[in-house]
Amino acid sequence: MAALAPPVAAVRVAVRRALTGLPGAGPVLVACSGGADSLALAAATAFVAPRLGRRAGLVTVDHGLQPGSAERAAMVAGWAREQGLDPVEAVPVRVGGRPGGPEAAAREARYEALVEVARRHHAGAVLLGHTRDDQAETVLLALARGAGPRGLAGMPERRELAGVPLLRPLLDVAREDTRKACAALGLTPWDDPHNADPAYARSRVRADALPALVAALGPGVVDNLARTARQLAADTAALDALAAAALAGPPVPLPQPVDGSPRTASVAGDRPGAVRPVRAAEGGLAVEALAGLPAAVRTRVLHAWARELGASPAALSHRHVAALDALVTDWHGQGAVHLPGGLPVVRRDGRLTT
Structure with missing residues (x-):
């Protein structure tokens, strides 16, 4: 009996x-486009899932963006049925007319179809x-765009979209290994020409920026970037939990006076590690309680509240x-902050309110 190729084993273990x-x-x-990453994932899932007592x-x-796309989708679906996968669907979507650039529009259409x-x-x-390489590219793009910790945390291993869990099993698997897995299994992946089109920022990162970093700093760069994303994801989750706790706490009455007199609010409540509730009993958010939160928690509270x-x-x-944060930390009588949709938020009587 031939030994199992290590790349095949790596993908199966991840699944x-x-x-x-x-x-x-x-x-x-x-979700399978026919590219090496998703093809290797589909083959591994077809093997692993039944052994765990689950259908796959x-x-x-x-997306209808390239000649022959419908035929290619039909070929992927046909291969899947041959592998014993069930159910199998090839779903056409309409990308045109959606807001944002072509990448964002295609992604939105794709996820809508997957959820449905x-x-x-x-x-x-x-x-x-x-894959791990996709994660490294995501971190570099986020860094170049000036993203905060949430952007640098990259793609999560698990998230829910409209109640449907989305899993990324291969974030610790190299892209090269998915190609090697396909070769070992006799599978011929499809190479999407968009992935090599320099019109797209991710393609430029893939073709030029990341290889240049690897050449200058060594092959460990890709894994280090992916590890950075994992670490930041854990930190972001902890900060998000603190912000959610602050918003979920019981409403607090406003002390008087608040505006016009400097105060120092305690970060914690009665329990060590707790955060003060920020919702004012009179409605809105209490400025004093907000001011007592660490900046990283306070801005998350304001984002969630918006x-x-x-x-x-x-x-x-x-x-x-x-701008919302300035109403708390740099108050000098400024006017309303207008959120997307024209919704005004003002500071009044010690509260942020609409």
């Missing part, structure tokens, strides 16, 4: 780790084929949150 303990009895669906299926999305199929089949999760008020997450920017 087994992701699926072990996954709640629910529904199938898992692999596949969804391939036809997952819900229809009561899937336990959708598996995505992003979304609560109806600000679009896509349009809500650092600039809006910084």
Whole structure:
């Protein structure tokens, strides 16, 4: 009996780790374009899932952006059925007319399709084929764009979209290993020409920026960038939890006076490690309680509160949150902060309110 190729084993181990303990009895669906990463993921899932007592299926999305895309999607679906994957769907989507650039529009259309199929089949999760190299590219792009810790945390291993768990089992697997896994299994992946198109920032990072860093600093750069994302993701989750606790706490009455007199508020409540509730009993957020939070927690509270008020997450920017924060930390009688959608927030009687 021939020994299992190490890259094949690496992908299967990653999939087994992701699926072990996954709640629910529904199938898992692999999002597969036919590229090396998602093809290796689909092959591994077809092998691993039944051995864990779970059905595995596949969804391939036809964005309609290239000649022959429908035929290619049909070929991927046909291969999946030959592998015993079930259910299998090839889903056409419409990308044109959506806001944002072509990459963002295609991504939005793709995720909408994946969620719709997952819900229809009561899937336990959708598996995505992003690799360690994809994570490193994401961190570099976020750094170049001046993103904060949330952006530098990269892509999460697990998140929910409209109630559907999205899993990325391959974030610790090298892109090279997915190609080697496909070769070992006799699979011929499709190379998306968009991935080499210099019109896209990610393609330039992939072709030029990351290889230049590897050449200058050594091959460990890719793993180090991915490890940085994992560390920042853990820190971000902890800060997000503190912000959520501050917003979820019981409403607090406002002390008088607040505006016009400097105060120092305690960061914690009665318990060590606790954060003070920030919702004012009179409505809105209490300025004194906000001022007592560490900046990293306070800005998260303000971001979450702005979304609560109806600000679009896509349009809500650092600039809006910084302006809200100035109402707390740099108050000099300034006027309203206008959130996306024209919603005004003002400081009045010791509160931030609409």
